[in-house]
Amino acid sequence: MISGKKQTIRLFTYAQLIILILFTIVTIFAVYRLSNLGYTLENLANESMPNIAKAASFTNRIQSLSTLTSILTGSTSNPARQLAKQKVDKSIQLVNQSLLGTSDANSYLTRQLATLTQEINELDTLVEQRILQEHMLLKSREKFTYEFSKLFQSINTNIADNKLENKLLDILLLAMQIDQQTRMHALRQIESELAKKLKNAIDGVASSQINTKASLTDIQTHLIGNDGLVTQKIQFLKIVGRTRGRDSFVRNLIANVSSNLDYQNQLTNQSTLQAANKANDSATEYANITVIVGLFSFLLTLGIIYFLYKKIVSRLISLAQQVEMASEHNSTEIHINGNDEISQLAERFSLYLARMKEQESALLNMTLTDPLTAIPNRRAFEAQLKETMAIARRNEWWVSLFLVDIDFFKDYNDHYGHSEGDACLRLVANEIHKIMARNTDFCARFGGEEFVCILPNTNPNGAKLKAEAVRKAIMSLSIPHAKSAIGDTLTVSIGSGSFLFTQHDNWMSDIIFEQTDKALYKAKRNGRNQCDFFAIDE
Structure with missing residues (x-):
């Protein structure tokens, strides 16, 4: 009996030791898994996300080079050229400083930037000549x-x-x-x-x-x-021809660098998503193993499993799922209850995604808005024209297009200065924008002193009324123009083209724009401060 009691005690002791060992193994495994998971999440928060933000800033600087290059090309004096060149050099220097690591992709970007720098220097020489x-x-x-x-x-x-x-x-x-x-x-x-x-x-x-x-x-x-x-x-x-050709080549180089950056950003985003998925898989695997071991340890480990699952595992799974859903649905809402590292990490994810969304929105707005007049730019106009043409084909609508050119604007700039010229452009842009009253109407700065307007579902008669309204509205501003050859105030010439989209699916935007441009040229040739109209209804 004594021996039996000792055996029972021994078995009980062995059972306790086995449970203790199992509990220790589970604890060590949990700590190890949590450490790996924490390290993965820390890398996401401290490395991947800042890299994405830097990449967005890098892309913004590259795209700003296009605007600075245009300013350099359009310089009319050596001081203006030198100032524009300094800004271009400063922008390229900031871009070079933003390159991270020594990867092959960054080496390729470095070579591209070196080529771009050389071409910009040659462009500067041509502008000087x-x-x-x-x-x-x-x-x-x-x-x-x-x-x-x-x-x-x-x-x-x-x-x-x-x-x-x-x-x-x-x-x-x-x-x-x-x-x-x-x-x-x-x-x-x-x-x-x-x-x-x-x-x-x-x-x-x-x-x-x-x-x-x-x-x-x-x-x-x-x-x-x-x-x-x-x-x-x-x-x-x-x-002048060589300068324009070099400017076009430089713009293409900038576009290539921007495309390469987009590709690198996609790789970074993909890597971040893979890391998040890995964290999700690790958390799921840990939960499953913990449940299996908990069946063996039963009463002793049941409370521990329940506590760990509720306090850590389920929240990590929720965090990983919310990160994945936010990435897929472009959301910024990630919320984890509590006041610990996981909830703080969720707040960091929310803050980062919100900043990322703001940066993307700001970047998109910059690429489609003219910085001087705050109205859409030429790129936005081209996209809007294609969309309007597609709707007009489906509905067999008229589409009218205006080209508005400020008369003798170069003389205005030469006489009053470029700051007054910029103010004049803003006034004209604001007035045209007010005339385009319908929500479907669209106006943009096409470049220099030219503006363009799109009027969907507008026939030639409506286009004539609207064009004359624009011309008279600009005259009513009574902006002094001492160097105008046709009057004492600022005037505009307008070319209007109206096109009926019936059995004309083969019409391209280039054809429409070319015909409207011819109308503008005719208005300018016939004395300026007038509108010329062109319409095709067959």
């Missing part, structure tokens, strides 16, 4: 004007000189067209006509009028010589 050429062209023009005025004053009032005076006036009118031309073949035609008229004028001068003939020869050299106004204008147009 363009400004220098423009300055030389201005000086040559002034010299020609001086020589021509000097010759004109030296002419007597006899009949022969009256004929010469008429010829000189023809030459002057033709020479004035040099500044207005933007195509080289037109300049060549002007050069040919000038050569004929100058030869005719020189041949018509009597041999005794040596000074007059010499002056005409000098004017001929100033106009059509090897370094004359026509040649300098052609050189200027070539530099």
Whole structure:
């Protein structure tokens, strides 16, 4: 009996030892699993999420380069060019500082940025050459004007000189067209006509009028010589073309860098999601093992299992599920009851997701809004036009398109300064936006001094009324414009195109825009401060 009691006690002791060992194993396993899970969640909070935020900031800086490059390309003086170049260099420097690690992807980005820097430097050189050429062209023009005025004053009032005076006036009118031309073949035609008229004028001068003939020869050299106004204008147009080409190439490079960044961001987001899924799997696995061991330990471990499951496991599962749902449904609500590390981690997740959503919204708004006028930009217009055309095809609607161009805006800028020019653009944009009263109407800044409006379900008569309303509204602003050739206040020219989408599924946005642009060109050619209309209903 004593031996039996001892055996019972021994068995009871062994059972207690087994339970104690099992409890110890469960405890050690739980601590180990929680440590791994905590480490995974800590990595998510301290590494992956800050990396995503930095990547978003990096993308924003890259995209801002496009705007800064446009400012550099559009510089009209060396101080403005140098200031724009400094901003571009500062932006590139910040982008380089934002690169993390030494991975192959970042090395590729570094090479892309190096290439982009080189191309921007070459663009800067072209802009500098363009400004220098423009300055030389201005000086040559002034010299020609001086020589021509000097010759004109030296002419007597006899009949022969009256004929010469008429010829000189023809030459002057033709020479004035040099500044207005933007195509080289037109300049060549002007050069040919000038050569004929100058030869005719020189041949018509009597041999005794040596000074007059010499002056005409000098004017001929100033106009059509090897370094004359026509040649300098052609050189200027070539530099302008090269500058635009380089600017387009730089923009494409920036777009490529941005695409590469988007790809890297997708990889980072995918890695973060995989880490969250891993944390979820670990928590689920731990819960299952704890339940199985709890069956063996029964009374002793049942309370521990219940406590751990309620206090830790279920909350971790909830956290992982909420993180996954927030990632899939673009939500920012993650809530875990309690006042410990898990609830704090849930708050950090909520804060991060909210910031992420704000940054994405701000980034999208920046890409679709013109920073100067606060109305949609050209990219937003292109997207809106495609959407409007698709709706018009389904409903067989009219679609009307406006192109609004401020008359002689370059002269306005030159006279009043760019700050006043920017204020003028904001006033015009606000007035056009007010005229577009319907919710379906759309207006945007197309670039420079041009604005564009889309009026869905608007026929030609409605387009005419709305276009005239816009033109009169701008005139009613009474913005002083001392350098306007058609009045004392600011005016606009408007090209309107109306298109009926019936049996015309093959119409493209480029065709619609091109026809509207032709209408605008016609309005400007016919004297400006007017509207020209174009409609297709077949």
